[in-house]
Amino acid sequence: MTSQLSADYKVDHFQKKATVVGLVGAAVFLFAAVAPYIFATDVTSAWIKLFYLISLATTWNLLAGYAGMVSVGQQAYIGLGAYGIFVFNDMGLDPYSSVLVASVAVGIIAFPISYVAFRLRGGYFAIGTWVIAEATRQIVIRFDSLGSGRGRSITTYTEDAIYRNLFTYWVALAIMGLAIVATFYLLRSRLGVALQSIRDNEVAAKSMGIKVSQTKRIVFVVAAMGAAAAGGIICLQGLGVASPNTIFGVNYSAFMIFMVLIGGIGTIEGPIIGAIIYFLMDYYFSQMGLWYMVVLGVLAILIMLFLPRGVWGEISHRFNFKVFPVGHQVQPLFPGIKLKKK
Amino acid sequence: MNIVNALIQGVLLGGLFAISALGLSLAFGVLKVVNLAHGQIMTLGAYFSVMTLTSLGMDVWLSILIVVPAMFAIGYVVQRTMLQRALRMGELAPLMITFGFSVIIPNVLISVFTNNKLQIPIGDLAVASIQVSDSISIGVMPLLTLAIAVILIVLLQLFLARTRPGRNMRAAADDPQTLSLMGVNYRNVYAMAMGLAFALAALAGVFFGIRQGGVTPFDGQLTVLFAFEAVIIGGLGSPWGTLAGGIVLGLAQTVAGLFGPELPLLVGNLVFLLVLVLRPTGIVKSKVAS
Numbered sequence: 001m002t003s004q005l006s007a008d009y010k011v012d013h014f015q016k017k018a019t020v021v022g023l024v025g026a027a028v029f030l031f032a033a034v035a036p037y038i039f040a041t042d043v044t045s046a047w048i049k050l051f052y053l054i055s056l057a058t059t060w061n062l063l064a065g066y067a068g069m070v071s072v073g074q075q076a077y078i079g080l081g082a083y084g085i086f087v088f089n090d091m092g093l094d095p096y097s098s099v100l101v102a103s104v105a106v107g108i109i110a111f112p113i114s115y116v117a118f119r120l121r122g123g124y125f126a127i128g129t130w131v132i133a134e135a136t137r138q139i140v141i142r143f144d145s146l147g148s149g150r151g152r153s154i155t156t157y158t159e160d161a162i163y164r165n166l167f168t169y170w171v172a173l174a175i176m177g178l179a180i181v182a183t184f185y186l187l188r189s190r191l192g193v194a195l196q197s198i199r200d201n202e203v204a205a206k207s208m209g210i211k212v213s214q215t216k217r218i219v220f221v222v223a224a225m226g227a228a229a230a231g232g233i234i235c236l237q238g239l240g241v242a243s244p245n246t247i248f249g250v251n252y253s254a255f256m257i258f259m260v261l262i263g264g265i266g267t268i269e270g271p272i273i274g275a276i277i278y279f280l281m282d283y284y285f286s287q288m289g290l291w292y293m294v295v296l297g298v299l300a301i302l303i304m305l306f307l308p309r310g311v312w313g314e315i316s317h318r319f320n321f322k323v324f325p326v327g328h329q330v331q332p333l334f335p336g337i338k339l340k341k342k
Numbered sequence: 343m344n345i346v347n348a349l350i351q352g353v354l355l356g357g358l359f360a361i362s363a364l365g366l367s368l369a370f371g372v373l374k375v376v377n378l379a380h381g382q383i384m385t386l387g388a389y390f391s392v393m394t395l396t397s398l399g400m401d402v403w404l405s406i407l408i409v410v411p412a413m414f415a416i417g418y419v420v421q422r423t424m425l426q427r428a429l430r431m432g433e434l435a436p437l438m439i440t441f442g443f444s445v446i447i448p449n450v451l452i453s454v455f456t457n458n459k460l461q462i463p464i465g466d467l468a469v470a471s472i473q474v475s476d477s478i479s480i481g482v483m484p485l486l487t488l489a490i491a492v493i494l495i496v497l498l499q500l501f502l503a504r505t506r507p508g509r510n511m512r513a514a515a516d517d518p519q520t521l522s523l524m525g526v527n528y529r530n531v532y533a534m535a536m537g538l539a540f541a542l543a544a545l546a547g548v549f550f551g552i553r554q555g556g557v558t559p560f561d562g563q564l565t566v567l568f569a570f571e572a573v574i575i576g577g578l579g580s581p582w583g584t585l586a587g588g589i590v591l592g593l594a595q596t597v598a599g600l601f602g603p604e605l606p607l608l609v610g611n612l613v614f615l616l617v618l619v620l621r622p623t624g625i626v627k628s629k630v631a632s
Binding site (some may be wrong): 072115124134142250257 | 376424427428431433434435436437441443445446449452453563567571574604608614622
């Protein structure tokens with residue numbers, strides 16, 4: 001049977017579509033890269049926020065939507081990424097490369113942390129990550145060189161505001177591009193199939209020979225690096241950390257969850273769309289202050305209950321349409337043979 | 343003598359953590375729901391108590407008689423209208439919904455009551471203490487809290503073991519479908535369990551508020567972690583384990599307090615993470631967890 005199957009059918013991995021998406025994506029990326037020369041500075045500086053929001057949503061979705069690890073403690077890595085800039089900046093590195101170096105450093109820190117976090121699963125994993133975030137904040141504020149509990153500013157940064165904005169913009173754009181491309185390729189690879197099988201049934205995945213812990217650990221570390229890079233951008237844009245309680249605040253988890261849920265969890269497009277929706281909401285409604293957070297919470301609950309696929313998930317489900325092809329489809333090799341439909 | 347005092351205070355503090363963790367433990371045990379808003383429900387309970395005692399001019403203890411049933415009703419309704427639907431959608435949905443509540447509640451509380459600490463007056467009881475020796479005095483209120491924790495655990499055990507609603511809850515935890523075949527609406531049982539969890543949380547919130555000398559909107563973000571830590575250190579699904587977990591956490595915090603005023607929270611969290619690494623099943627190995 002098996003040999004006959006492999007003779008008559010092939011598995012379509014949507015290679016052509018992936019190439020097209022890659023090219024279009026590259027074009028969009030290039031346009032975004034030269035955008036600061038076209039638009040006014042305040043437009044593109046607002047986009048920096050959009051870029052890091054997309055990075056945050058994308059990496060949280062990778063963690064929760066694809067690997068089934070619901071974390072409410074990603075602020076640990078956001079905060080570490082932001083504070084990492086001080087560490088490497090003080091060593092003499094320019095703040096922009098510090099973002100990348102700090103992100104790698106946080107990835108190295110996240111590796112041992114995963115051994116602690118993986119002791120718990122499901123909802124208790126969520127709480128565990130939260131405790132880790134709290135403990136991280138409590139440790140970081142013990143360092144006087146990092147400003148104790150008061151926050152700190154970056155020591156050496158580009159004086160000229162326009163150039164500073166431009167560099168920050170490019171770094172933010174690069175990180176967003178990297179986050180999306182890495183997620184896309186990760187999911188198209190063997191690892192992606194392994195991940196989704198773990199999410200859907202961990203025991204079954206294990207019995208199929210998938211290295212469950214190792215696969216989850218890779219995602220955990222990658223997501224931490226993404227959050228750290230976003231934290232670095234937040235620090236760059238603010239020229240420092242105003243308050244450790246904010247950068248290590250659980251609100252960041254709330255934002256990430258909101259973006260991913262509204263856009264559509266478990267899709268690549270969803271978090272991007274969710275981030276854009278959140279960005280626009282933030283732009284127009286954030287002066288509502290506390291009630292704005294209340295609205296976010298209520299919306300998240302309503303979406304979870306009544307639109308669990310999210311905006312993009314619903315569209316994609318209804319029209320069977322995906323921008324980023326990460327799935328596989330079995331297709332007949334010869335046009336005459338028809339596949340049985342389920 | 344300082345260390346002896348810290349140990350005693352730690353055990354007493356453990357009683358408070360155990361009360362905080364009880365509702366959480368019940369909700370997980372029966373519904374398998376990890377309620378991320380547990381701490382905020384506690385805070386809400388404390389605010390309700392403050393509202394009733396300021397508007398009606400009553401005692402804290404009397405206000406509890408109003409607040410606890412009210413929170414039971416709220417828990418019941420929340421389960422029936424929202425969480426029941428979410429339960430069918432898998433593990434993610436209830437988590438996200440309770441997380442949504444944990445964002446909504448403190449922000450609503452700030453908007454309504456501002457950030458100021460609201461007092462929960464308990465009169466002379468607040469300062470009453472038993473002098474054991476020169477350096478050791480045991481506060482009556484913390485002692486009372488520990489006693490109430492023990493009483494609540496015993497009552498909860500008896501309720502689950504001996505009464506019909508309690509037995510229904512255990513049955514619903516194991517097999518809701520079969521329970522339905524026996525003519526019991528498991529949704530109703532679930533909602534009762536969640537109501538009870540909310541009621542216990544509200545009670546814990548009032549005690550926490552009393553201990554802290556008042557309640558502020560963001561207290562829940564702290565207490566939710568304490569409660570979870572106590573449950574996990576103690577071992578999932580074991581009420582006496584929860585008390586043990588609370589005491590371990592309480593001891594860690596008070597002993598750390600001897601070395602620096604900013605240390606208790608950090609050391610408490612680190613002890614929790616250490617327990618996770620060294621003894622992930624918790625102190626009391628539970629039959630339920632595995």
